[in-house]
Amino acid sequence: MLRSLVNPGPRSPQGKRRALLAAAALACLAAPALGQAQQVTLRAVSSFDEKTFFSRHFERFVEKVNQEGKGLVQINYIGGPKAIPPFEVGNAVRNKVVDLANVTGVFYTNIVPEAIAMSYTDLTTRELRANGAIDYMNTLLAPKGLAYLARLSDGVPYHIYTNKGFTGDLKGQKMRITPVYRDLFLSLGSTVVQTAPGELYTALERGVVDGYGWPIAGIFDLGWQEKTKYRVDPGFYGSENGILMNLSSWKNLTQAQRDFLQKQFAWAEEQNATYKDEVAAESKRQAEAGVKTIALSPEDSRKLLDAAHDAAWKRMAEVSPTHAARLKSLFSRP
Known part of the structure; x- marks a missing residue:
């Protein structure tokens, strides 16, 4: 019997046809599962109340990711401080309670004291990227399992x-x-x-x-x-707030997912140009x-x-x- 299971011998034409149909059916059933396997859902929180000034840019980012990332990346936005108190958000990201957050470095100085430096500046996001400031901050965040992926504020003193x-x-x-x-x-x-x-x-x-x-x-x-x-x-x-992400959550994404999110992060930082008019208003x-x-x-x-x-x-x-x-x-x- 073992030999017949391993090598069942020649099949009739009808048997071959049934086998091909069965294989095709299995492939069709597997296709959605494979598609789903390529999509990741990330949990996110904001350290500011929903729909308020310091959450709105992040919420637009979430909406854009969910619209354009179907089948690749989705974000489950669980809300603001009612979900996680502001000064606990850093640890929530670090411990992977959530994968990413809209949060100011002021709220996680208990983990990385140097993060407050991001609020001590009037340089623009573009300037901070060009001079290596954000890269340097990430060298301090990485040992704590964190990554700073987008700054969502400019010109808000x-x-x-x-x-x-x-x-x-x-x-x-x-x-x-x-x-x-x-x-x-x-x-x-x-x-x-x-x-x-x-x-x-x-x-x-x-x-x-x-x-x-x-x-x-x-x-x-x-x-x-x-x-x-x-x-x-x-x-x-x-004033600084930005997207802080769990480093392992970031590394566990596929290259396609990271590439997609990098484009979304760049888009989010480009929206900082609107702050000039918002501040005047x-x-x-x-x-x-x-x-x-x-x-x-x-x-x-x-x-x-x-x-x-x-x-x-x-x-x-x-x-x-x-x-x-x-x-x-x-x-x-x-």
């Missing part, structure tokens, strides 16, 4: 927002901070308070804080314009909402920008003495 005015310092003011401008605000004499963004409206309403730092955009998403009197110009640094909208601008003189502007620069790189030298000088040269404007 941070500003001081205050209800008490500004005459060159923040003495006597309680300011809500994030790690990006904590040291600057301390150097300007303020008391600092760290709260979740969702708690700031109430903190302003109750006088728990007198102001806060935030990019030029996004305050309307949170309703803060209702409790904000002044914005100080000029802005400083450059946000500034106008703030004025219309009653947020007054405190425009510093050229001399006082220079003092503020110098203070911001010095505070940032002093902090970097403390948290990363090995890499601080190189990061400063790459992320600072000559």
Whole structure:
């Protein structure tokens, strides 16, 4: 019997025909499975609320990938901070809870302290790619199992927002901070308070804080314009958010899938050109909402920008003495 299974001997013409039909049927059944095997679905999250200023570019990227990547790459976008709290997103990507995320480096300095350098710059994404800054950051991320694949912000500076005015310092003011401008605000004499963004409206309403730092955009998403009197110009640094991906998730893709995503990442970075008009629109909208601008003189502007620069790189030298000088040269404007 074993011999007959291995070598069943000559077949009749009818038998050969049945065998060919069976093989053809199996091939047809296998075809969809093979097609499916070429498609990968990646899980993604945003560290910002859905449909808000700092999520919209990422959401357009997801939509484009899903439209053009059928049969190759799809993204299952599970949402914003309600899915994963912002400061846990870095570890979620690292541990492959999700494959990629729209997140700022400020939220994963617990993994890579140097990531905050990406918010200390006013260089454009194109400049950061040309001078090797993003490549260098990836050499620091890779040992942690992470890869930075697209920067989704350009020309969106941070500003001081205050209800008490500004005459060159923040003495006597309680300011809500994030790690990006904590040291600057301390150097300007303020008391600092760290709260979740969702708690700031109430903190302003109750006088728990007198102001806060935030990019030029996004305050309307949170309703803060209702409790904000002044914005100080000029802005400083450059708000950063980008696409962070699990390195093994990236490496496990086929070459065709990586090539497809690289084109999508390039497209996403090209969309940063729209920020110039968006920032102008946000500034106008703030004025219309009653947020007054405190425009510093050229001399006082220079003092503020110098203070911001010095505070940032002093902090970097403390948290990363090995890499601080190189990061400063790459992320600072000559």
